[in-house]
Amino acid sequence: MTDLPAGFGPLTPELMLDALEHAGLRPDGRLLQLNSYENRVLLAHLEEGPAVVAKFYRPGRWTDAQILEEHAFAAALVEAEVPVVAPLTLTVDGVSTTLGHFAGQRFAVTPRQGGRAPELEDPDVLRWIGRFLARLHEVGQREPFRHRLAWNSAAPAREARDWLRDHDTLPPELSANWHDAAERCIAAIDAAFDTLPDRRALRLHGDCHPGNILWTPDRGPHFVDLDDAVQGPAVQDLWMLLSGEPDAARLQLNALLDGYESVREFDWRELRLVEALRTQRMIHHSAWLARRWDDPAFPMAFPWFGTSNYWSDQVVKLRDQLDVMETASYRNGGWPD
Missing domain, CATH: 3.30.200.20 (Phosphorylase Kinase; domain 1)
Structure with a gap:
């Protein structure tokens, strides 16, 4: 991705209606x-x-x-x-x-497709979503993306770090600390991927959080947005559905994978990548917000972004993630073998 203008200035309601008519x-x-x-x-x-x-x-x-x-x-x-x-x-x-x-x-x-947010506290709902994701991945493994981005290394985090550095985005008093933490995290992300040299990459949803899943009682889950579809490991489409304390997240994961493995095999070694992918998303998200700051919608929606408090909080979070990635429990995926 490159530097982008806001770009939506000419997009008036009249233009949208004319486009649809066209x-x-x-x-x-x-x-x-x-x-x-x-x-x-x-x-x-x-x-x-x-x-x-x-x-x-x-x-x-x-x-x-x-x-x-x-x-x-x-x-x-x-x-x-x-x-x-x-x-x-x-x-x-x-x-x-x-x-x-x-x-x-x-x-x-x-x-137009209706639905509501899925109840992720319900193991049966998670099993259903797991089956759905396995079916999505069955199609995703048939051929690779040739043009879309890959989340199969630390490259997205490295590119985001470079953009923030090149555009002098951070407050001077916090820049060195953030870049040091980011650099160490990127090395840990690369190390995590290096533990799986034979990992499989496939076409993914890429942004599989609960807000991108709509649920109907009769049809179950469906996705409405593939805008961030990427090439990467299957676990990228699982980890964002986990939340809460480790014990709760472990139960959620077990339910998801119970449904998933009723359709296709999951490589459990990929759990080693969960915290690496989480850290990469944190770095990428900071750069995403900075890239979009010229769009008037962003300062209104994210007024806290770019402040000293924001960046100091990010330094703490990245250092915490580094600790997690460097522990023995992380090397085992954070889950029982």
Whole structure:
């Protein structure tokens, strides 16, 4: 990813409606903005038929090839009857495509899909999600991503660290401490991946937290967002679903993997990567916020970011993660063998 302008200035409601009209849809003028920081996502009512969800991509973030690769993955999942919401095929300038272009903006349209947050305290729900993720990974292992990012080493953390350094983002009094902690964490992340030289990398959801799962009692879980799909180890799609104290997280993991392994085998050695992936996400998230600070939506949503308190807290958290990654329990994955 590169330096990005905010890019959404020209994206007025009128332009969005014109873009949908250009793609062969007939919006009736009603647009409702949905929660999304990275892209602009709206519920669009049509003159005929059910409402749809339109996603206008942040300019410059992904290439067309990366977006279309995500769309192809979603289509493969739908074909395999894995419950995800895939982009609709549009007709733009006489060409069938899932990625529309209009007035310098790129967009995709998906069906509207309802649901609520899953109850992750329920072991049966976790087993169901585990089965679902295993089915997603079965499709993901069929072929690799060729254009999208890989979370299969410390490269994302290293790139985020470099961006923050090159843009002089941190307060001077905290910069040396944060960069020292980040550098040591990156070395530990690389060391964790090096313990699994024969690990398997596959296409993943990539951002598998509870907010990206919708639940319906009859259909169970489904994903609505593959925007952060990456190549990496299977455990990347599991660890963000764990929360609470270690004993509680262990019970959650056991339920998830009980469902997962009823469909496909899980390489339990990948548990060694959980804290490395968590640390990498922390570093990456700080750079993500800094990159987006020119977008007016970000200072409003994250007013605490960039303060001395924020960065001093990050130093403490990274040092804590370093301690976790360097302990014997981490080398065993933090779980009983």
